[in-house]
Amino acid sequence: MGSRMSTVVTMPPTQDVSSYAAKRFAAGALFCPDCRLRLEKPVLRCPSCGFTGENTLRLFSGAAPAMEPWMDQAQCWDESSRKKILGWVGRLQRRFPQIDWCLLSIKLPEEVRLRLFNFWFFNVSPVQNEEEREKRSWTVLLTYDVDHQRFVITPGYQVEPILADDDWEDLLTTLKTSWREGGILKGYRDFFAEAERKLVLASRRMNGIIKNKEGGES
Amino acid sequence: MMRCVCFLLWAIMAVCVSAQSSSPVFIMPDKPKGQVSDESKWLTPEEQYEWERQLESWKRNDGVDIYLVILPNLHNTPADHVMHEIANRWGDPALRGVVLYVPSSAGPRIWWEGEIIEKINLDPRAQREMILRIEKRAGSESTERERLRSAIYQLSDTMRVIHSQWRQFSAIRDKWNDSIYQKWSRDRMIRRAKWIGIAAVGLVALVTVVWFLHRRFTRQRRYFFPQVSAQRRFGALHAGGSGAVVSLQSSRHRP
Numbered sequence: 001m002g003s004r005m006s007t008v009v010t011m012p013p014t015q016d017v018s019s020y021a022a023k024r025f026a027a028g029a030l031f032c033p034d035c036r037l038r039l040e041k042p043v044l045r046c047p048s049c050g051f052t053g054e055n056t057l058r059l060f061s062g063a064a065p066a067m068e069p070w071m072d073q074a075q076c077w078d079e080s081s082r083k084k085i086l087g088w089v090g091r092l093q094r095r096f097p098q099i100d101w102c103l104l105s106i107k108l109p110e111e112v113r114l115r116l117f118n119f120w121f122f123n124v125s126p127v128q129n130e131e132e133r134e135k136r137s138w139t140v141l142l143t144y145d146v147d148h149q150r151f152v153i154t155p156g157y158q159v160e161p162i163l164a165d166d167d168w169e170d171l172l173t174t175l176k177t178s179w180r181e182g183g184i185l186k187g188y189r190d191f192f193a194e195a196e197r198k199l200v201l202a203s204r205r206m207n208g209i210i211k212n213k214e215g216g217e218s
Numbered sequence: 219m220m221r222c223v224c225f226l227l228w229a230i231m232a233v234c235v236s237a238q239s240s241s242p243v244f245i246m247p248d249k250p251k252g253q254v255s256d257e258s259k260w261l262t263p264e265e266q267y268e269w270e271r272q273l274e275s276w277k278r279n280d281g282v283d284i285y286l287v288i289l290p291n292l293h294n295t296p297a298d299h300v301m302h303e304i305a306n307r308w309g310d311p312a313l314r315g316v317v318l319y320v321p322s323s324a325g326p327r328i329w330w331e332g333e334i335i336e337k338i339n340l341d342p343r344a345q346r347e348m349i350l351r352i353e354k355r356a357g358s359e360s361t362e363r364e365r366l367r368s369a370i371y372q373l374s375d376t377m378r379v380i381h382s383q384w385r386q387f388s389a390i391r392d393k394w395n396d397s398i399y400q401k402w403s404r405d406r407m408i409r410r411a412k413w414i415g416i417a418a419v420g421l422v423a424l425v426t427v428v429w430f431l432h433r434r435f436t437r438q439r440r441y442f443f444p445q446v447s448a449q450r451r452f453g454a455l456h457a458g459g460s461g462a463v464v465s466l467q468s469s470r471h472r473p
Contacts (some may be wrong), residue, residue, distance in 0.1 A: 026264040030449065033460040042451035085403060096441050096442070105354035114463050120231040136456040137448060143230035148222035154461035157448035176464050 022157070025206050028164020033115045056120035059113075064125040067102045067139065074146040084185060088192040096199055098138050099159060105144040109211050114152035118143050133182050151175060162202045174180040232296055244295040247287065249308045253277065256274055260321045265363075269370070282377045283310040284330075286370060293384045301329035315373050318360035319366055325357040326369040334384040348376055 030039040034051035045052045059111040062088045065071065068085060077085070089101045106119065122141050127133045146150055174194045179187030247255050253273035254266050261269070269286055276281040285308055292300060300317040307314070313332035319325075328349055335345060356369035449460040 020444045020446050022449045025446060030451065030458075032459040033452070033458075036460060039451070042449040044437035044451065044453055046452070051452060053458075094440070096443075098443055115460055118461055119452075119454065119457065123454045133455075139456070143459075150463065152461055152463045155459060156456050156457045158443070158446060158451065159447070160457075160459050161446055162443055165460060165462050169464065170463035172462050176466055179466060182408065188371075198443060203443055206444055 012065055016061040017170065020210070022161045025209060026164075027161060027202065027205075028166060031165060033119045053119070053123060055125070056116050061119045064121050066128070067122075067125045067136070067141070069100070069102055071104040072136045073090055074144075076105050076144075076146045081185060085188050088189055091194055092192050092199075095196060096203075099199070100135055100139045102139055102141045103144070104141065107144075107147045108145045110148055114143065114145060114150055115154075118152045118154040122156070144203075162206070163198055167198055173197065244291075244300070245294040246300075246307070247289065247304060250285075253284060254286045254288075256286075256288040258288050258321055260288050260319075273370075276374050276378075279311075280378050281313065281381045282374050282385055283313060284315040284316070284317060284370065284374055284377065285309065286317050286319075286366075288321065290473070292320060297327045298329065299386075301327060302331070305331055313377060313384075315377050317364075317366070317370050317373060319369075321362070324366045325353060328352055328356075328369055328373050330373060334380060336382070337384055338387050340380070352376065 001046045031037065032039060032046040032049060032051055032056070035049040037046060042089065045134070055170075065073075069089065070082060072082070084186060085103065086153055089103070092101065093099065097133065104121070108114070118141055118177040121143070122136075122139075125136075135157040142155045142160055143153070151172050152208060155163065171191055171194055175187040175191040177187075178190035247257050249255075252270040254261070254269050256266055273284050275284060277286065285304060287301075287304055289300075297318055297320075301318050304318070305314045305316045308314070309332075311333055313334045315328065315329070315330035318327045318329070330345075330349070352369060352372040355372060356365045359365040359368050449458070
């Protein structure tokens with residue numbers, strides 16, 4: 001595990017000449033997962049707390065499983081709920097074919113910091129090939145801590161400019177509100193419905209930026 | 219003079235009243251319990267019983283409803299009228315016959331009629347000819363009883379033939395009607411099947427069109443996002459963001 005993260009650290013940043021600069025579309029600022037310091041530019045180590053990816057390797061020892069759309073590690077879902085939730089996820093994936101969703105339920109100790117856990121899980125979960133590596137950056141990981149009823153959501157690098165952290169928090173707040181009103185399934189349903197709405201708006205915004213910049217629509 | 223005139227008037231009136239009260243009046247006999255009405259008591263009880271049995275048998279087995287009526291006098295009432303009235307009042311509306319005999323007369327008179335005659339379109343002249351021939355043959359017999367017997371048997375034979383024709387006619391008509399009904403039913407079924415088929419095809423076409431239109435107008439658009447150069451940080455290969463956290467237990471909880 002350590003060697004895998006070390007490999008990541010030493011790997012030179014990929015430059016894709018056919019892609020747009022992420023900063024141009026960024027919906028929000030970058031923050032340190034540990035101290036939540038706002039970052040002006042991508043850094044290898046947080047200038048405030050010194051956080052780096054390797055720190056999470058010390059926090060969470062062991063191997064993370066391969067990421068799949070449905071990871072019910074806590075075994076808290078029945079078959080009916082699984083089908084419903086995956087149905088909503090499928091609808092979302094049909095409308096936004098690029099974005100993959102991974103739903104993880106797990107039982108974590110209370111002292112575990114969910115941001116760092118998701119950061120660690122997202123990055124150390126193995127990928128089989130280059131195609132899967134590319135897809136991973138288009139993935140959104142939604143983790144449910146069953147014992148303490150906490151949710152954390154982490155988008156990949158490609159999804160990051162689409163919605164800001166505030167948007168994700170707003171989505172989780174929707175989930176929380178709907179959960180209290182009508183149960184967990186209603187929470188998930190409203191979460192995905194709201195996510196769909198936000199993603200549609202984000203897509204229009206990003207494509208509008210491209211058209212304006214390239215001399216299309218004024 | 220005056221007295222003479224009054225007496226003359228009284229005498230004329232008396233003669234008229236006397237003549238009126240003593241003139242014979244024909245009274246229609248009551249309907250008998252069986253098929254024989256003998257008010258003149260001309261038949262012996264054995265003969266009456268025999269004719270009752272025979273006529274009842276024909277009525278029951280062959281549908282030939284014949285009344286034997288023996289009257290002492292018709293009082294100048296036409297025999298045809300009497301027989302017609304008796305047939306209408308007593309007989310079966312479908313087919314009825316009357317043999318009327320006045321003892322010591324020339325011979326028995328017969329009459330037959332009914333709805334069947336109209337249904338098989340029997341010519342009235344032919345009917346009249348049959349009656350005359352029967353009466354003529356009966357009249358050729360030597361004794362009164364032989365004439366009566368001949369008339370009754372000939373009438374029963376004639377009516378039996380007519381009734382058989384009617385039954386045959388009815389059977390042919392029923393068969394014909396049945397074949398027409400079957401053809402009509404078959405045509406109706408074919409027509410219905412045709413319409414049902416057309417309706418089914420139309421419905422399928424309509425559903426298909428509606429489905430395509432529904433798909434066309436409700437198919438949700440797919441959205442794509444531009445590929446960006448990843449802002450990799452903290453040495454993380456796939457995700458370097460802080461993400462978002464929420465706790466259901468307490469909104470003030472900061473994991």
